Amino acid sequence: MIPAAFDYVRAGSVEEALAALAEHGDDAKLMAGGHSLIPLMRYRLVTPGVVVDVGNLNGDLRGISVADGTVRVGALTRHSELEHSAELADACPMLAHVASMVGDPAVRHRGTLGGSLAHADPASDLPAAVLALGATLVARGPGGEREIAAADFFTGFLESVLADDEMLTEIRLPVSGGGWNYQKFNRRAQDWAIVGVAVAENAKGVSLVNMGSTPMRATAVEQAVAAGASAVDAAALAADNASPPSDLNGDAEYRGHLARVLTERALKAAGIA
Amino acid sequence: MPANAVRIRLSVNGRSHDLEVEPRTLLVHALRDEIGLTGTNIGCDSSSCGACTILVDGQSAKSCTMLAVQAEGCDITTIEGLADTTDGDGLHPMQQAFHECHGLQCGYCTPGMILASVSLLEEYPDLDEPGVRVGLEGNLCRCTGYHNIVKAVLSAAGKEA
Amino acid sequence: MTITDDTAGIGSRMLRKEDGALVTGEAKFVDDIHSPGELWMGMVRSTAAHARIVSIDVSAAQDMPGVEAVHTGAELAAMELWVAPLPCAWPVTDDMANPPHWPVAPETVHHVGEIVAVVLADSRYAAADAVEHVIVEYESLAAVASIDQAVADTEHAHTDLGTNKAYTWAIDEDPEGTQAAFDAAAHSVVCRFEQQRLIPAAMEPRGVLALPSPMGGDVTLYSASQVPHILKVMAAATTGIPEQKIRVVAPAVGGGFGAKLNINPDEILAISLANRLGRPVRWTESRTEAAGSTHQGRGQTQHIELASDSDGRLTAIRVKLDADMGAYMMLITPGVPLLGSFLYHGVYETPKFSFTCEGWFTNRTPTDAYRGAGRPEASYAIERAMDMLSYEVGISPEEIRRRNYINGGEPFEMWENPAGIFFDSGHYLPTLDRALDMADVAGLRAEQQRRRDAGEVKQLGIGMCTYVEICGLAPSRALGGLKYAAGGWEHATVRLLPTGKVEVVSGSTPHGQGHETSWSQIIATKMGISPHDVTVLHSDTAISPLGLDTYGSRSLAVGGVAISMAAEKVIEKARLIAAHQFEAAPEDVEFEAGSFSVAGTPSKSVHIQELGFVAFAAHDLPDGLEPNLQEQVSFDPPNFAFPFGTHVAVVEIDEDTGGVDLIGYFAVDDCGNQVNPLIVEGQVHGGVVQGAAQALYEVAVYDDQANIANPSLMDYLVPSAAEMPSITTDFTCTPSTTNPLGVKGVGEAGTIGSAAAxxxxxxxxxxxxxxxxxxxxxxxxxxxxxxxxxxGGAS
Structure with a gap:
């Protein structure tokens, strides 16, 4: 399977990328590692007229730093860099761990955090992780920079508040302590989660993978834990506001069941009794 | 060549290649059809099988999920160049291990499997058997049942299975 | 390459000679081979399962850059690119329905993925683009999307047949007796099993390249095929090109598993278009396309009933199969279920046996052989049913097996089964005992009980299967009796070259099995020379004109035996030359470890490799002896071979998620004598995983309009190393009585044992x-x- 033809712009700077996006509007697609975009283009499910390649913008856009209680991750930081970062293991171990669960090693070498978030796939691991971690996403557009709370970022299936002429540049996360856990249930190790559950900061943040059209917070679970509920009782609420998809791996009802089972496991592993 | 073709220079197995390709040209097609390095195989359309795995700057990558234009400026190693990355004039130790452990049958997944394994041990030097199995999650083989592939990787890592 | 053993003969774990080219990327698969001026075919495939083609608009595609031509099925038929439909070589009954299967549908499509038009373009990218721009208008007809729908027979996959039933085939000499046994049974079980459709998914997708020679009128077809010899004959019959003008080459082939033993539309199109246009024509399948362009496996509903006495001893087995042919009869589509028909009693004696198979058309991709072809299905049915009978009787699964093994589990030769065929040899009990011991089933059961008592979330399960399979296909007369169109012999030539090296020409067609290594080992043992002095030539009809190719675990038991016999003929001729040199009578000349010597005079000796030049120079040969040492044999086996074994699988089930982990696998197989145990083990490993994949992961899902829902490897779950366990293997050895090497076959054994286990x-x-x-x-x-x-329903 071969992508349909497109024109190619290799951006030498964020400004160049933004200019190209501004010029081509919704006919353009931004590409970082390409690991979400290229498979869709091969199936011709996506046929952009122009691909704007930002994969080589390293510098500030790639790397991890920790200061003043905040972890800053450049949007082009690759999954394998998250996975192996000693700083991240210290300051936000869940993100490093979740990154190690994405796809397979070859995918992790090329895929980027910003690319994964911008793709906004509810079945992906990292969007749910940043949601649970209470991240702030930094986007640049023609009007300059804006900060978007992860909770406000995802708006629909493969859709986010990111405008056609914006790009993600940085992901900011609070240095996170406390119990955390990530449960991913799939049939093959390389596959997307049938359901996943991320528990961050002693369950201050709990989020679900593949339980709706967007990655989503399990707010009922968070509230129950905050109110002192047991892991078992809190987990029973995991699927309450979800409208999970039905596909070959599981129907909506089974996904709801999995969400409850996995949430209980994640809460317990995170130290919630 | 279509009007939007672009000129690129790819560094493959230590050699530089000047190509004119459509931007949509998949790296695996550039390697196979333009440069003639046909050892890198294609087994699927969805980044699932890993038959096309190569090394990009020393790390495994699926060359069906990269555009040739993305590979400019990178050092690419394909199966044809792997042996040259080590001292000595025989096979790379991973190639040798696959041979000695009977880690291949039809051999179609083998170039990708070997390169994925080389990268895997580079990234995770201390893997045990379950670790090798999970580490090869992105490379499918239909012949061997993986038993001897895992054995080969452990053997190349200096750990007899 | 490190050469570890220079004298490896039969029985040695010699490292494979094939590996060097494969681990370095040097091997050439079809898509690696190019020819100047080649045209890429792009297939426009039906998006409807059953429909009349109203119109095909090729105008936009025709005008695209790089496009040479776009042809519809009707145009291609008018061009007379073929003289007959694609062949079915196994009309199992005289009245079998066999609607014509044209390479490109002329009027009506019968499955999603059927070709309706062909693009010819100057690159793979241009071909892919043009395919997208061919506009086809369909008038939908009711689609038969499942076996149940086919059997209901209210809508018809082929409207003009008036029924979906293709044939009824039975082994049922005494139905009343069988019924009487059921009436009198102390215990009985009635089972219905679904053999889901599988996508074979050899890692190398199929592909073709046809090279014409316009002046000479010849055409060479490179194809990712298991059956170049059969393909050559069938291509001649289908295209009308004289057979002697066609050469078929299977270069390096990346796995087959049955999926590459067919005669496919793309192969006929390539050879015929190249011949017509005088230009090379090629095509490479994409993985997603393969769900409609390459046949699928299994696809049966099995009804099996067992009757037993109060001790669980079988008194009758009755089997009814509904087999999904798919949309058309391909090369051996109708015969696949019948390959299992002789094995539905498994390794057990039963006084009464009834078997009926009905073949049904559906509007789905045709089915045909897939690793085991009919036999994994049979083994699954009887081995699952035996477990269910053990529950009924209240004894362990191993005990129900012990009580029913042929000849009480003791050794036997030439046992006549209820279907009237003779099992060459068997000795089942030791494989069971060894497997139970190797897996420590007693210890596993204790752990299983502990977990049950503790109410743990992860529960253990231990399963076993004793299988028998029929392989070494096949005695030609037996195939004739089954209405199979061809024979089952295999051909070999052994040639001692002037410099003492050996060339073996084999009619077997390897695609991962390591024939070059195994055949060299046979020669090494037979002729007393290094296996590295042997080259094996194969898979090219110009080099190896006679052959019946590789499928059905036949290569060693038929092709390998032919090589052994041809080597013996070379030795016998060489003995005459040696005797002539020694001035001795041939009967006084002994042959040992490669050397001829005169009995009692060991100082006089000559190595067989030295005689290569003597025979070539022909200066001093015995009177009347032809020059050169080259002999050939077509070996037609007198019987099938029947490998067997016992497998034990251990699973862990997470009862909360339903997730099943295969955590242990133990296989004790008996394939008779082994030429290369390393290769044998590899075949078992791969076969086991393919069967386990059917058990836990794989199914080709069709929706109610007969669209395939999971054609990609993202959704069709071929398991990886991460999902599969290490496999512990051991072997017993009960030589075959069918052939002088005492060998059976092992290519399918793992698959036949594992799904049931x-x-x-x-x-x-x-x-x-x-x-x-x-x-x-x-x-x-x-x-x-x-x-x-x-x-009771609660989550």
């Missing part, structure tokens, strides 16, 4: 819930639902 383990784990069966694949959702249903 794995599902028996899954059901064993779930037994405390009262669950006695679960469909394949045992997906987490399916397992969890079974537990919920057993508990």
């Amino acid at each position: 794995v599902i028996n383990a899954v059901v064993d784990a779930l037994r405390p819930h009262g669950i006695t069966d679960i469909d394949m694949p045992a997906t987490p959702m399916r397992v969890r639902r079974a537990i919920e249903a057993a508990r």
